Amino acid sequence: MMALYDKKNTLSERHIQADKKAMQRVPDDLWEKCHYCHGTWAKVATNRYGTCPHCGAGKRQAARQRLAWLVDEFTEMDAELTTVVGRDFPGYMEKITAAQARTQLNDAVLTGKATIERTPFALGIMDPLFIMGSLGTVAGEKITRLFEYATAHQLPVVLVTASGGARMQEGIHSLMQMAKISQAIAAHHRAGLLYITILTDPTTGGVTASFAMDGDIILAEPHALIGFAGRRVIEQTIQTTVTPDLQTAENVLRYGFIDQIVQREDEKKVLGWLLKNGGRNNVQA
Amino acid sequence: MSKLDAAQVVKRARRADKITAQELITHLFPDFFELHGDRVGGDDPAIIGGWATFHDQPVTVIITNRGQDLAERQQTHFGSPMPAGYRKALRLMQQAAHFNRPVLVFVNTPGAYPSPEAEEQGQGPALAQSILAMGELEVPVITVIYGEGGSGGALALAVSDQVWMLEYSTYAILSPEGFAAILWKDSKKAGLAAEQMQLTPQALLKQQVIEGIIPEPDDHKEVCTNIDQVLWEQLQKLRALPGNELVRQRHARFRKF
Numbered sequence: 215m216m217a218l219y220d221k222k223n224t225l226s227e228r229h230i231q232a233d234k235k236a237m238q239r240v241p242d243d244l245w246e247k248c249h250y251c252h253g254t255w256a257k258v259a260t261n262r263y264g265t266c267p268h269c270g271a272g273k274r275q276a277a278r279q280r281l282a283w284l285v286d287e288f289t290e291m292d293a294e295l296t297t298v299v300g301r302d303f304p305g306y307m308e309k310i311t312a313a314q315a316r317t318q319l320n321d322a323v324l325t326g327k328a329t330i331e332r333t334p335f336a337l338g339i340m341d342p343l344f345i346m347g348s349l350g351t352v353a354g355e356k357i358t359r360l361f362e363y364a365t366a367h368q369l370p371v372v373l374v375t376a377s378g379g380a381r382m383q384e385g386i387h388s389l390m391q392m393a394k395i396s397q398a399i400a401a402h403h404r405a406g407l408l409y410i411t412i413l414t415d416p417t418t419g420g421v422t423a424s425f426a427m428d429g430d431i432i433l434a435e436p437h438a439l440i441g442f443a444g445r446r447v448i449e450q451t452i453q454t455t456v457t458p459d460l461q462t463a464e465n466v467l468r469y470g471f472i473d474q475i476v477q478r479e480d481e482k483k484v485l486g487w488l489l490k491n492g493g494r495n496n497v498q499a
Numbered sequence: 500m501s502k503l504d505a506a507q508v509v510k511r512a513r514r515a516d517k518i519t520a521q522e523l524i525t526h527l528f529p530d531f532f533e534l535h536g537d538r539v540g541g542d543d544p545a546i547i548g549g550w551a552t553f554h555d556q557p558v559t560v561i562i563t564n565r566g567q568d569l570a571e572r573q574q575t576h577f578g579s580p581m582p583a584g585y586r587k588a589l590r591l592m593q594q595a596a597h598f599n600r601p602v603l604v605f606v607n608t609p610g611a612y613p614s615p616e617a618e619e620q621g622q623g624p625a626l627a628q629s630i631l632a633m634g635e636l637e638v639p640v641i642t643v644i645y646g647e648g649g650s651g652g653a654l655a656l657a658v659s660d661q662v663w664m665l666e667y668s669t670y671a672i673l674s675p676e677g678f679a680a681i682l683w684k685d686s687k688k689a690g691l692a693a694e695q696m697q698l699t700p701q702a703l704l705k706q707q708v709i710e711g712i713i714p715e716p717d718d719h720k721e722v723c724t725n726i727d728q729v730l731w732e733q734l735q736k737l738r739a740l741p742g743n744e745l746v747r748q749r750h751a752r753f754r755k756f
Contacts, residue, residue: 303695351756354756358754380650380651380672380673382672382673382678382681382682383682385671385672385696385697385698386670386671386672386696386697386698386703386706386708387706387756388672389650389651389654389671389672390708390753390756391756392630392651392654393630393634393654393658393753394753394754394756396627396630396631396634396658397631397634397635397749397750397753397754399631400631400634400635401750419651420650420651422623422624422627423611423622423623423626423627423630423651423655424626424627424630424631424651425627426623426627427623427624427627427628428627428628428631440623441618441623442611442613442617442618442622442623442626442651443611443613443614443617443618443622444613447613447677448613448614448615448618451612451613451614452614452615456615457615460615460618460619461618465619469618469619469620469621470621471621471623471624
């Protein structure tokens with residue numbers, strides 16, 4: 215009778231042991247998890263856009279990866295610039311070097327001349343994997359030069375933003391970039407040229423407080439975090455918790471600050487149409 | 500000039516007996532006529548704007564306001580403007596350009612207010628518009644920082660021909676507490692951050708972020724006399740330039756960074 219209760223050799227115990235062995239043969243890292251809806255999918259099924267099949271949120275993607283699906287042709291500009299500010303800041307240069315290796319970029323933005331369906335335009339893509347896309351003197355100079363080039367060559371500008379805000383290590387010089395870029399945008403605007411921004415996850419701080427929100431057309435990706443102040447800063451200031459969707463693209467659209475939310479898969483097509491049909495209307499009556 | 504270290508300057512800039520918006524108005528602009536509202540849907544007491552004469556010349560005055568008692572401080576969020584404040588300031592600056600009035604701006608703010616309402620009302624876009632449009636004003640614009648010049652919220656009122664600072668004031672990308680929290684995950688290292696951040700008037704003058712430092716004795720009337728002298732001298736220089744030249748030079752001032 216007692217043998218019935220012998221736990222060491224029951225059917226279920228043998229199964230558990232067998233399962234454990236089987237699990238050890240399964241490699242890790244097979245699943246991708248969405249940062250927004252926490253839905254999962256098999257990594258092999260990941261598309262090149264890095265979008266979640268459940269909710270459409272886009273994974274933070276390196277600028278060069280994004281470039282691969284966004285445009286037809288691309289010629290890079292100012293790939294060699296490096297910062298002269300903040301070189302003495304403890305640990306900063308090591309951080310830059312690591313970010314450069316990770317992203318294959320000199321700083322947090324990739325700029326150049328591009329085409330979609332043969333329409334030429336100036337393109338900037340910020341890289342969220344380069345010190346959280348933070349805006350320092352090099353990114354600021356590259357974006358300013360991009361606008362100056364576009365103004366001189368009568369080209370529209372498309373900027374894909376992704377940034378935690380100003381680069382702390384470069385201090386007040388980072389803040390000055392916001393004014394510098396804005397003035398290049400103003401000159402481009404005065405020349406009657408089109409400026410489109412695509413806000414991606416995350417677009418916050420000084421970038422939201424300047425060029426991200428200066429577009430003639432402002433697009434955003436689904437569920438992207440878009441805001442000025444960080445959530446923790448808000449919560450500390452008002453001493454209470456904030457609803458997590460306060461700064462999602464969907465809500466910022468509702469507040470009236472974004473023109474449209476566009477899926478990554480559609481961005482190239484949408485940009486192609488806007489670039490072709492936007493800007494100064496030269497049709498004679 | 501001040502021999503204080505950076506952390507001490509931060510403390511002095513935030514002191515309770517700092518010169519107030521009301522004192523600046525009383526002493527510098529006795530005929531000040533206040534103009535309210537952003538013409539969109541709000542009026543933020545954290546930014547006061549209006550018309551005045553300065554040495555018999557018509558000017559537009561914009562001043563951030565921390566409030567004088569607790570009730571006022573709560574209304575102004577201790578001098579942290581809402582989007583409506585920045586929209587009011589920009590409305591009045593563009594109006595000044597329309598009527599060819601120089602703009603005199605006085606800034607003492609920890610930064611633009613971080614709250615859910617500010618986000619919903621477009622704090623980012625309001626700052627962005629101000630930063631862009633200020634650079635294009637075809638009239639002289641001078642900013643005086645008279646306490647804290649905090650981050651984008653200060654820059655949105657300082658895209659000017661000239662920026663001057665009172666001796667005991669600061670201008671930085673973020674508060675030293677915030678800076679330490681972001682970089683070292685420890686807001687208690689604010690003192691160390693202050694040193695690292697180069698936020699004192701002397702450090703900023705050296706980096707050509709500002710044009711000059713205004714001596715700040717304890718007597719607030721004397722402080723106003725010092726401000727008056729600088730503003731009048733510089734305003735005469737700037738008034739001699741045509742509007743498009745002012746904009747060209749303002750752009751060059753920021754292009755160098």
